[in-house]
Amino acid sequence: MVHKRVAVLGAGSWGTALATVLADNGCNVMVWARRKELAEEIDQHHTNQKYLPNQILPASIHATHSLRDAVIDRDIILFVVPSQVVRTVAKEVCPYVKENAMILHASKGFELETYKRISEVLIEECVDWKERLAVISGPSHAEEVVRRSPTTVVVASESNQVAEEAQSVLMNSYFRVYTNPDLIGVEVGGALKNIIGLASGVAAGLDYGDNALAALMTRGLAEIARLGIQLGADPLTFVGLAGIGDLIATCTSQHSRNWRAGYLLGRGEELQQILTEMGMVVEGVKTTQAAYSLARKYQVEMPIADQLYSILFQKKHPKQAVSELMNRGRTNELDEIRGFRKS
Numbered sequence: 001m002v003h004k005r006v007a008v009l010g011a012g013s014w015g016t017a018l019a020t021v022l023a024d025n026g027c028n029v030m031v032w033a034r035r036k037e038l039a040e041e042i043d044q045h046h047t048n049q050k051y052l053p054n055q056i057l058p059a060s061i062h063a064t065h066s067l068r069d070a071v072i073d074r075d076i077i078l079f080v081v082p083s084q085v086v087r088t089v090a091k092e093v094c095p096y097v098k099e100n101a102m103i104l105h106a107s108k109g110f111e112l113e114t115y116k117r118i119s120e121v122l123i124e125e126c127v128d129w130k131e132r133l134a135v136i137s138g139p140s141h142a143e144e145v146v147r148r149s150p151t152t153v154v155v156a157s158e159s160n161q162v163a164e165e166a167q168s169v170l171m172n173s174y175f176r177v178y179t180n181p182d183l184i185g186v187e188v189g190g191a192l193k194n195i196i197g198l199a200s201g202v203a204a205g206l207d208y209g210d211n212a213l214a215a216l217m218t219r220g221l222a223e224i225a226r227l228g229i230q231l232g233a234d235p236l237t238f239v240g241l242a243g244i245g246d247l248i249a250t251c252t253s254q255h256s257r258n259w260r261a262g263y264l265l266g267r268g269e270e271l272q273q274i275l276t277e278m279g280m281v282v283e284g285v286k287t288t289q290a291a292y293s294l295a296r297k298y299q300v301e302m303p304i305a306d307q308l309y310s311i312l313f314q315k316k317h318p319k320q321a322v323s324e325l326m327n328r329g330r331t332n333e334l335d336e337i338r339g340f341r342k343s
Ligand SMILES: NC(=O)C1=CN([C@@H]2O[C@H](COP(=O)(O)OP(=O)(O)OC[C@H]3O[C@@H](n4cnc5c(N)ncnc54)[C@H](O)[C@@H]3O)[C@@H](O)[C@H]2O)C=CC1
Pocket: 010, 011, 012, 013, 014, 015, 016, 034, 035, 051, 080, 081, 082, 083, 085, 089, 106, 107, 108, 109, 140, 141, 142, 143, 279, 280, 281, 283
């Protein structure tokens, strides 16, 4: 295995977990943390108590508060910050990133102002990155990865060589990495599953059972695929790890911040209060806004996303939203998946 020099930009739960995988694989890892105290905690005490409590990190992981120092002379730059701040971080590091460095990202969302995918945002900020960029996605809760619990992910790139290089750097005995050429589908699947994760949490908060969960996941996947196909994705990607795989992990796990936020909404708590108390990124909230607009732009039906939008931003009662979903006009399952609908 080639031992690369990697910068991990973002010291939240997922950045720290991916840093652990890379350190286990013998890479020289430098994590960038926005807060100086967190950089010092990771660098000197080998912990990240806020995001991954009670976990001892490999002592070989170093951390810095300086973005410039983090990326200088690194072979791989891995972006793992919340989707809405990718552009700012990319703009700041672009001048310091080594020529030919591989650019990876693991963020799951769209940029709200532009509705762009994260790879599109990265390329806009640094056009040179286009040929050497890949995304990591799939069912991978950070809390389980740091325990070295068996996990499978997918890396997608338009360049097969870049995808295979990323695969060989990340893969190990507990972290199995598949490649996929469908960058669009993998990014869209990773982003949109958070909407259905939130909706599944709402259903649990309302004390609905397995039937409702199965309905949300199945019909949720249909609407993810409908929008994804319009955005240029390969439909088969949605039956892979970045589609159904991540949907299962998010909709059925209490590790999921999206599921938890949805659960509390279903229990009647206020969105702002939930987000403040959680203190972690809940990507599905902004992704629901993006999907609401994208569905209209591309004229795609996304009834679950639409109802979740009304719960989140228009104070619709979750039970009312469920009633409206159940009482939609009659339809044919397969026509809907294919995107055909009787008016
Ligand atoms: N946690 C997980 O298990 C997984 C998370 N992801 C994705 O990874 C991305 C990052 O998520 P997590 O690490 O889980 O988040 P987190 O909530 O654990 O931590 C957020 C991180 O972003 C930083 N941050 C917040 N605002 C910032 C700003 N303005 N500028 C720079 N940094 C800022 C915080 O300081 C913190 O380090 C998200 O897109 C998420 O969907 C993907 C797969 C698994």
